[in-house]
Amino acid sequence: MRLKIWRTKLGILLAALLVTASCVETLLLGVGGMAAIGSYKWVEGTMEKDYPRPMQEVWTATLEACRDLQLRITVQEYNPVDSHIEAVAPPDTNVKIQLVSRPNQITTVKVRFGLMGNGDASAYFHRRLMVHLGMPPA
Numbered sequence: 001m002r003l004k005i006w007r008t009k010l011g012i013l014l015a016a017l018l019v020t021a022s023c024v025e026t027l028l029l030g031v032g033g034m035a036a037i038g039s040y041k042w043v044e045g046t047m048e049k050d051y052p053r054p055m056q057e058v059w060t061a062t063l064e065a066c067r068d069l070q071l072r073i074t075v076q077e078y079n080p081v082d083s084h085i086e087a088v089a090p091p092d093t094n095v096k097i098q099l100v101s102r103p104n105q106i107t108t109v110k111v112r113f114g115l116m117g118n119g120d121a122s123a124y125f126h127r128r129l130m131v132h133l134g135m136p137p138a
Helices: 002-035 055-068 119-133
Strands: 040-043 045-053 070-079 082-089 093-102 106-113
Touching: 002 045, 040 106, 045 119, 055 070, 055 093, 055 106, 055 119, 106 119
Parallel strands: none
Antiparallel strands: 040 045, 045 106, 070 082, 082 093, 093 106
8 A cells, every 4th residue: 555655656756757847848948949049150151140030021131231241242032931142242252141931930041251251241241130120239
């Protein structure tokens, strides 16, 4: 009888721990997702950032940021899911910009200046993009 009660209590304790553990993981994933929206990510010379805006709005702001930096656009392809721009920055630096639509009206913008990437120029581009989106700089 005592063994049965002990097993029941242990089972309830383990079930409570399991439920609590899954809630903590879900909470941490949500916090991590929000942190990703507010930060830059540098991957192989490309700086990317998530913006909580729909693709069309970010596309328009991207073109305005290109004008701010006096980029000469050579290729411009818009698609509601995946868009890209190829441009040339003065004096002669190739620039590649890719926009990827994510769920929940989030758009990822990836920018690469030059062959190896230029972190300062990419960060400045993202700051100009944020100005055109009406967002405070990160």
